[in-house]
Amino acid sequence: MYWTPGCLKGVKMSNSTLSTAGETSGRSSRGGHPTTMPAPAMTNGTIQALRNGETHYVESVGIAALRARISDWIGEISNAAFDVESVLVTAGVQEARFLAIHTLCREYGSIAIPSVVDPGVRAATEVRGLLTTEMAPGDSRRLPSLESIQTALDSGHRLIYLESPSRLTGGIYTSPETARIAKMLADSDGSAIWDQGLLPWSTANVYGSLIACEGASARVLVLGEAWPGVGLESIFVGYVGLHGRTDWFGALSSMKQMISICTSVPSQYSAIEAAQIYSDSHAGQLHALNSVKRHLVRSTPHLNYIESSTVSLLAVELDENLSNPEIIRWRERSRTVNGANYGDPKIELFVLDFDSTDLEGPLSELQRLSGAARLRANGG
């Protein structure tokens, strides 16, 4: 069933694991996105393109019509100007990460990554053993603190990788923080890869994309997934966006050619169709997810939730009094995503769907266990 307001549960999960690099738990994070079946218009448009003969190689950088739509969309959500000639279509966000990290590391020699980050980032840096350093989080958002970013830059690492929203907690940098990061980059002649893939699910009134900061546009590469929530999650279409960096773009497209020639054409045509469907449905989806998230938090009030404006996920910090066996037994029944592969085993990540009542049980059980553990700890 494709998404419409008030639709029923419809997500079919296979028994497969390892849906993203480094994940080992039974439930997939899907990168933090909800999903739904593609709408008929998306399916019909894709298949019509195939029947019209669109089954051959296309430009490595992506179909022009898709790049134009992505350019407009990310410009709108980032509040920045993108040149369609500087947008590269990728086979999902992981390819975007790999291309960005390896291309820019050739220039900078090393990269500073968050110590709490999507497992796909570490997996990409481990290919060819890139020189990395880690930036420690500063607070419950688990985003690198400004101090740790400055430390990394001061110690000679001129390329940094940041997520905002965080793939584990949904936490985002505030606009003043983002502006400070931009200044730090300018002062140290550094550059940044900015993963903003979960941005579509943020209900924050103000979001500061690093690429939109004054003086930063030519130092920042943004990446993410195209139009999440309308059925592209297992089709994998991602993007890299630049502003004014033809040198980076040339190197990225060169590497893209070497790795895969081009992104799957059926996937690209699905994304072209998805753009319109997203535009029509996204506001309603945000509202629906927000309701789901609020309901789940209200129904399990004593869990230590990490607050965030990102409504597609819930991050819970495990009670320190819970024993490891208790956690393991609970996880086996609940099939959640543990934050260990992200760099923080104390966090459990729940990825929401538009009707996620199936999470109520595991969350209630976790709350019960946590309560009992606290009682024990207090001698009760």
Add this chain to the structure above:
Amino acid sequence: MEREVPDWAQLVYALTAEARKYDDAIVLGRGDPDLDTPAHVISAAHLAMKENATEIAPPSGLYQLRVAIADRVRLVNGIHVDPATDVVITNGGQEAVFIMTLAALKEGDQILVPQPTYGTYAAAIRFCGATLVGIPTHSSDGYRVDPNHLLGSLGPKTRALLHISPHNPTAHVATKDEIDAIVDLADNNDLTILSDEIYDMITFAGVEHNSPAAHPRGASRTMTLNALSKSHAMTGWRVGWIVGPSHLMRRVEALKAALTGATSVIVQYAALAALTDSGQATQLMRQEYERRRDLVVASLEQAGFRNLIAEGGQFLLIDVSHLTSNALDLSKMILRDCHVLALPVEGSAGQQYLRITYLQPFDILREGINRLTSYLQNRGDSNPLVESISDPSHTPRG
């Protein structure tokens, strides 16, 4: 900033773009079949979008597709693999090239590569920080790899050997004896064999395809790649695979996860339909390629070209060393003067070739070959020294 330059890919794109300037251009360059993806494969994609689009597959791919691939390689190639551990689905043959190379090599390693070779391997080998050691082959002996050359090129850092058959660009299909020699060398020297068999369904004149991984001593040290791009005209779909022994495939799976994660579920279901069909569509395509190949060979022989090897694949090489010392310049002149694109290839000992594909409808192919052979014959009759092309602007056809 330094660019990762995949020379072959850059060349193909640049020349193909140049060819678009001419309304009557006939492109015999890129390995992109003109035939259509079979209708039942598109129908399978349609059904998958309606029923399976939210399924989550691991980076190694849907299990049922891996089972189908294991069956396929057993039946077609004589390779026995466990679908649970020995098969990884990739985003096309090109991703398989990249991952297979990365899985086998690390910085400082050397790999033996028969020349000429498919261009993007050089870029993948450079990415690893490894060194390509070229092994020359010649049209005069059918582009066979001389085992003595392989042996003589071994060094303490040699870790792997690249084997492509049917070969791109030479169109030679390795004989059983050649396979035995390669496996012997690899087994005696603890080398990994990277076997690219993407054209294994397209052999001609009764020539049989053989796989190193089917050899008793080859199985444990060979990774084999393939894809549906050539056999099913699915170049744009981007679906392929690597099969191999578990100890190598663990690394392949990890690399796949790091590079792109899982392949599109829709494409995987389409691939499943392609692999489990009757084989008729592939057979019809092969017959059509053979018909075209016969036309090209006959036309070239009539024009005086000899040592034409066309045992498999979708192309052949013509040796133009007697006409030029720079096949790239010649290719540009041909494009400029008669609006036909044939890609330049250089051998390791300076031989100059043009690669001609069979990937145009029969009548267009005939026209293209006629233009090409007329041009080359006229060229052969005149001064064979090459004009240096600094400005490929259009001049009237000669």
